Amino acid sequence: MHRTQNESAQHILTYAQRLQGGGVERAMLRMAAGWLREGRRVTLVLGSREGPLASEIPSEINLIELNDARYSALLGLASHVRDVCPDLIFCAGNHYSGIAAATRLRLGRRSPPIVAKVSNALVRPELSPGAAWRYRRWLRLHPRFLDHVVAMTPAMAAEAVAEMRMPPDRVSVIANPPASAIADAAPVPLPEGRYLIGVGRLEPQKRWDRLLAALPRLADRQVKLLLLGEGSARAQLEAQVAALGLSDRVAMPGHAGDPLPAIKGAAVAVLTSDYEGVPGVLREALSVGTPVVSTESSVAVREIVHDPALGTVIDREDADGLVAALDHWLAPDSVRPAPVTTSGDPIAEYLALFDRIVSQRPQ
Numbered sequence: 600m601h602r603t604q605n606e607s608a609q610h611i612l613t614y615a616q617r618l619q620g621g622g623v624e625r626a627m628l629r630m631a632a633g634w635l636r637e638g639r640r641v642t643l644v645l646g647s648r649e650g651p652l653a654s655e656i657p658s659e660i661n662l663i664e665l666n667d668a669r670y671s672a673l674l675g676l677a678s679h680v681r682d683v684c685p686d687l688i689f690c691a692g693n694h695y696s697g698i699a700a701a702t703r704l705r706l707g708r709r710s711p712p713i714v715a716k717v718s719n720a721l722v723r724p725e726l727s728p729g730a731a732w733r734y735r736r737w738l739r740l741h742p743r744f745l746d747h748v749v750a751m752t753p754a755m756a757a758e759a760v761a762e763m764r765m766p767p768d769r770v771s772v773i774a775n776p777p778a779s780a781i782a783d784a785a786p787v788p789l790p791e792g793r794y795l796i797g798v799g800r801l802e803p804q805k806r807w808d809r810l811l812a813a814l815p816r817l818a819d820r821q822v823k824l825l826l827l828g829e830g831s832a833r834a835q836l837e838a839q840v841a842a843l844g845l846s847d848r849v850a851m852p853g854h855a856g857d858p859l860p861a862i863k864g865a866a867v868a869v870l871t872s873d874y875e876g877v878p879g880v881l882r883e884a885l886s887v888g889t890p891v892v893s894t895e896s897s898v899a900v901r902e903i904v905h906d907p908a909l910g911t912v913i914d915r916e917d918a919d920g921l922v923a924a925l926d927h928w929l930a931p932d933s934v935r936p937a938p939v940t941t942s943g944d945p946i947a948e949y950l951a952l953f954d955r956i957v958s959q960r961p962q
Contacts (some may be wrong), residue, residue, distance in 0.1 A: 608953035612685035614644040616778030618652035623692035633946035651854040665760030677705035703744035721762040751877035754898040784856030790823040796865035810870040863887040
């Protein structure tokens with residue numbers, strides 16, 4: 600591999616396993632589109648383009664598709680880096696940091712700088728003591744193979760310094776680009792009357808079973824639930840819906856190309872996860888004036904829901920607290936928050952960071 604002589608990140612390589620609708624991959628595609636608009640070259644190494652996010656792949660991107668959706672397929676990323684010679688590698692989230700480690704190990708000093716985004720909590724109280732110990736040990740290896748880490752909030756940056764032992768000067772705070780309306784997305788069929796909304800993958804991490812268990816306990820016995828997403832827990836959740844007799848109150852139509860209109864129409868947006876990074880759905884809900892109820896699944900949650908007028912944050916295992924919070928926001932006299940606007944230009948901030956890192960690499 601010939602190292603590029605660019606003094607800025609003119610060519611960025613990123614990678615993903617598949618495009619099944621996760622927030623990490625959606626944010627990555629949104630950022631790639633922004634980098635392309637700014638005149639940068641972007642290569643995406645993708646295990647498989649199958650999935651609902653395939654329509655969001657920018658047409659100008661240099662796509663290398665492996666036709667293999669297994670995580671292990673990405674372990675060969677180093678060979679693609681050698682072929683295309685990017686100026687910088689971007690790791691879009693925690694799930695992919697093992698690939699970054701393998702790539703650095705194979706390329707050694709010939710590796711371009713690697714920048715990784717923290718997409719999930721680095722403190723995981725739901726893990727067993729043994730698993731938590733192994734997770735901490737893994738995190739503390741990250742400074743060896745990552746040149747820089749991007750956190751989406753100051754609290755997440757502090758967590759990266761504490762848990763990864765990343766030097767503070769190798770950690771930056773940059774938010775994800777805000778969601779925007781997608782003009783050609785199929786409309787989401789909305790329930791009649793008032794409804795709660797949950798947006799996220801149907802995976803164990805999200806703990807949608809907590810929300811389903813709360814639904815029959817609410818004071819409003821007519822409010823419905825719209826759960827947007829797809830994943831391995833669908834059958835389990837459908838069985839729970841049937842067991843609770845909620846088939847007429849719960850809709851799970853799958854992935855939504857553009858969930859913003861449905862979020863805007865909801866009475867409350869709910870997140871019941873065990874762990875998160877910086878939940879984009881909370882910011883999306885508040886951007887359209889929908890109050891939120893969330894478990895304290897990340898240090899970033901209270902940074903987003905920083906005022907009681909915006910929503911309610913509860914302990915992960917507080918089932919009664921979840922019901923009380925939902926009843927509060929469903930009460931006739933509850934006041935919806937004013938839409939929360941965001942500032943800054945994440946695309947430009949990322950590119951400025953990338954350029955600085957590339958310009959400072961040893962020659």
